[in-house]
């Protein structure tokens with residue numbers, strides 16, 4: 250029987266993994282600059298956490314979640330996103346007693362969506378969550394962090410910003426939106442009609458062309474915000490302006506998760522096609538309370554790592570090399586013994602090196618050196634052992650430079 254991976258779940262092979270390591274290392278570096286610390290939560294959580302946190306009426310919970318029964322009758326779910334689990338951990342460990350907290354995570358998420366370019370069933374998010382601060386200054390700082398991160402990778406995106414209101418202004422708006430949409434039912438697609446009662450805000454997000462005239466003329470939450478939400482949005486915008494972060498107000502931006510209040514945002518890229526959002530997030534000031542903790546405001550975002558990798562690839566950004574500094578090519582038994590000894594010394598000095606222990610034809614060994622992604626190759630045989638010298642061959646330029654074998658570690662360990 251031929252076994253293959255699960256549909257929509259991908260392998261990242263060693264040849265591509267350098268890109269992932271670069272994204273992850275930069276996230277750790279940049280997030281730390283802004284005071285975020287890493288949290289790791291389980292991939293499996295009680296299914297009820299997401300029903301309560303993300304929302305029973307969302308597609309994520311309703312249609313896309315991988316749910317299974319554990320032996321003890323517990324209903325468990327593969328996490329479809331990172332926020333709910335992070336909030337659960339925040340509450341469970343009483344982290345709220347320590348004042349405001351800034352946390353980040355990297356990890357696999359699971360949604361049973363129809364796979365296409367940029368949309369997978371297992372995908373990876375790089376996310377930040379900040380707890381305990383309701384002030385718009387934090388929104389601006391966190392959005393600027395994400396812009397900073399993407400900017401360092403040279404990625405060009407559009408930042409779309411909106412306010413989705415709060416408990417004071419949203420209910421009246423939703424009632425009006427529902428009755429408006431209900432009045433135009435006949436002009437809407439089946440999905441939209443289905444959502445009018447369940448999740449009317451999501452109707453605004455429909456991309457079907459024939460729905461657009463109705464949606465464009467729909468009442469806008471932006472025009473109906475209460476004073477608190479209006480001021481908050483204005484302050485976030487002023488903060489972004491002060492930080493030089495360009496953004497576009499997008500009155501129809503809604504998010505696929507129910508926990509948001511006030512600030513909602515997405516970073517989109519033209520390089521992605523239909524799945525244009527590379528990152529999305531917003532405020533969730535009621536979520537900690539909804540999940541059983543004390544009232545604690547929060548804001549966060551998550552970035553799709555596969556989508557970011559696609560953008561970097563489309564930009565032609567090279568995968569950072571991860572191969573050994575030098576690959577020893579074994580010309581004879583004396584060379585093989587010397588290679589093993591030298592490799593030990595180099596590795597102790599922290600210099601990555603490798604060799605093909607089969608010690609076959611030189612040509613084959615050079616080919617292996619290239620496949621391994623080595624920077625240099627060095628032929629070792631009785632002659633090199635006798636003279637204590639060899640030639641470092643740069644595999645990219647083919648240039649050869651003489652080197653003393655006992656100086657190899659110093660030479661390759663240095664900068665560059």
Ligand code: HAM
Pocket residue numbers: 329330331332360362367368369370371372373374376377378505506526527528529530531533548549550551552553554555556
């Ligand atoms: P989300 O918008 O559902 O938000 O997902 C965030 C990002 O994850 C998306 O912008 C996209 O890049 C990526 N993503 C989502 N689904 C898929 C998929 N099926 N395949 C590939 N990439 C995908 C959240 O998950 C929120 N938890 C974000 C957040 C954190 N809000 C507050 N804190």
